[in-house]
Amino acid sequence: MAVQERKELIEKLEKNLKARVLTVVTGDRQGMETRIAPDILPLVSEHLSNIKPTEDLALFLYTPGGDTIVGWGLVSLLRQYSEKISVLVPFRALSCGTLIALGADNIIMGTHGFLSPIDPSVSSPFNPQAPGVQQPGLATLLPVSVEDMVGFLDLARTEIGLENEESMVEVINILADKVHPLALGAVYRAREQTSSLAKRLLSMHLQDEDKIDHIVKELTHELPTHNYLIGRSEAENDIKIDIKKPSAEIDRIMWELYKDYENWLKLTKPFSAEHDLGTEQNKTIHYERAAVESICNGKLCQHIFVTENVIFRARGTLAGMQGVDTPALVRTLSQGWVAAEDGKVI
16 A cells, blocks of 8 residues: 555645645445445544644545435535535546535546436335345345336337326336335435435535536436446536636646555456465455545544455365365455554554
């Protein structure tokens, strides 16, 4: 972990932006994904308490998304410590990350920056069960996407040509037969909540109601899929989000800082138990998966989300073969946030 290099990059960002910088990175490493969740709020609060109220505050953000109401809470915390908020987008700030960016006075998107739609996917006990073999006593449920639900209804209406009320009722009954009505209701409420939060966040720094409505409609209704990536030009020219292009120097520092997190958290290297175990029979490994960092009292203050796994290979016997190795198995011993300073756990 290149702690000193990352600390220096954050200090350079602060100097060039003339603002205090807080970094929030939730990783999307395949098999080790993390998301913005309620447990991040007290950590952000602690960092802001150390930073203290400041005239300009910048949030360096990389995330695949998360809980939208937590995004609202995060922006509310930032607003308590500064009247001028910037969100720095070096690469991906998706879903809930885009929602957070909407609450900033300045969205500073780097050359490689991407936003995304903010239509939610909902997980609830009423969601349909995922296909395939389930572990005994542990059912895997499919998240229900707003756009998937609307897409099904649009398919019936526009492509198949069902228009009369009786036909559409039958289509809705088919949908409700596959997805519990309470799950469908949760999906609808989630989109309404996300739209409401987006409007409130934009209203913190925008007065143009028509512009606000246009941005919210584009991000919640008009884009083709939840995974759609919105580049800097499209965000500014088509969706009408106020985007600021960083200077060449700030752009370079933002990208170098992202690459440091990418290397540290192994964002581009899928998790493989077989690879990590190698030729050993068992091994205990700590996986660092997300981070919240800031400079305080000359040190890099950190909260790191860590999973401790034991990976082992049970000896098995196949028909007619003795001592055949079985696939690597994983057992999680613990996981959660740990506090550190300059890379040392405290």
